[in-house]
Amino acid sequence: MRIDDVKKVCVIGGGLMGRQIALNSAVFGYEVRLCDASDEVLGKVRVWLDEYLAGRIAKGKMTKEQTEEYKGRMRIAPSLEEAIKDVQLVIEAVVEIRDVKFDLFRKLNKLVPANTILTTNSSTMVSSMFKDLVDNPSRLANLHYFNPALVMKLIEIVQGDHTSDETAELLMEFAKRTGKIPIRLTKECEGFVVNRALGALKAECLKIVEEGICTPQEVDTGLELGLNHPMGVFRLNDLTGIDLYFHLLEQMYKDRGIKPAGYDLYKGMVERGELGQKTGKGFYSYKKS
Ligand SMILES: NC(=O)c1ccc[n+]([C@@H]2O[C@H](COP(=O)([O-])OP(=O)(O)OC[C@H]3O[C@@H](n4cnc5c(N)ncnc54)[C@H](O)[C@@H]3O)[C@@H](O)[C@H]2O)c1
CATH class of the missing domain: 3.40.50.720 (NAD(P)-binding Rossmann-like Domain)
Structure with missing residues (x-):
């Protein structure tokens, strides 16, 4: 072809x-x-x-x-x-x-x-x-x-x-x-290029939240104003779907037997229907269109 x-x-x-x-x-x-x-x-x-x-x-x-x-x-x-x-x-x-x-x-x-x-x-x-x-x-x-x-x-x-x-x-x-x-x-790898790099950043951000250092929203502000990222990792996750990321965490948990960082946080959000922009609430609130 x-x-x-x-x-x-x-x-x-x-x-x-x-x-x-x-x-x-x-x-x-x-x-x-x-x-x-x-x-x-x-x-x-x-x-x-x-x-x-x-x-x-x-x-x-x-x-x-x-x-x-x-x-x-x-x-x-x-x-x-x-x-x-x-x-x-x-x-x-x-x-x-x-x-x-x-x-x-x-x-x-x-x-x-x-x-x-x-x-x-x-x-x-x-x-x-x-x-x-x-x-x-x-x-x-x-x-x-x-x-x-x-x-x-x-x-x-x-x-x-x-x-x-x-x-x-x-x-x-x-x-x-x-x-x-x-x-x-030219080779397969977990996360490809972008999500592999983002995954490393996100894992660190989740640890910061789980250690009680600051809120997800404050982490985002840090990334947006300190690194000039257009969106912090949690704001980005509201856009891509909380459920999608939770499926990934569930799979990691199944494959490795170790609870990945953020698992409980995302599980709770999925159970409450807080799936991000598509449901009007995730880490942030959105007006439903
Ligand atoms: N959401 C993102 O930001 C994003 C970014 C890049 C890639 N992806 C990938 O794109 C794919 C879709 O993600 P999404 O966010 O659009 O999901 P989504 O949940 O918005 O849409 C998935 C759709 O698949 C349909 N579906 C389920 N089973 C089907 C079947 N057997 N045949 C036909 N349709 C079926 C569902 O009805 C649903 O409309 C996933 O593989 C995801 O990894 C998502």
Whole structure:
């Protein structure tokens, strides 16, 4: 497969990330098919799409004609089977649960030809986890966007031992053609580049909170004003989802048997439904839109 052969992209999962990845691809000229296991989510994506595009028109960032063109290229498909028909590139952005992704890659393997490029947007699962589930794993890699995917320029392309250079190069080019600046990791590692570096910072920040030195909000103020970080680690976590980070902590606890820093704090927040911006409360409070 060459990059010029890629015309249609399928995004699976219409949550926080998937809907933005889909629209970003449509803005840059790709035909996109988006699906989700939940009809309710698909309904929300339709409302979000209209509101988002209307907002861009109101701000003078897009014309009405442009928004119609983008919408025309982005089809919300009622099923996975419909969504993956005739696509050359699949971007998986479903919930960060291992078994859900395993089932999906098993299904995908049956549904698409063996040269269709398969990617995962997972932040914590490397694509080699799925390599035994698909024929021709040379077409499999991580294509890792950042939140909000319509705004953030960076994409990490992670090449496992199974990923061919051809696939990695195609994905680098796809990222560039969709307005992003990609970095290529030629080995898989936990956290990739950004979350690995952030993880070290965050672990230290959590220890500071657990040692009772100061509050999460004060840690954020320290990072924002002392290091000029645009967002402290806790404010950033409200944006990316408290539940998502808790899934990661739960997995670490299961794998290592040692309770990771912040586990109780995040568990309590998830139990109280304080999932960050999406529920109106996390480390900070937000007005629900
Ligand atoms: N949230 C972030 O900041 C962020 C950043 C980079 C990468 N990611 C990765 O992106 C992926 C999605 O994260 P998110 O924050 O968008 O999650 P989300 O919970 O907002 O959305 C996940 C969606 O997957 C859908 N889903 C679940 N099972 C499905 C299935 N079998 N088929 C189709 N759809 C299914 C759910 O209905 C939901 O709409 C995860 O792998 C995560 O690691 C997230």
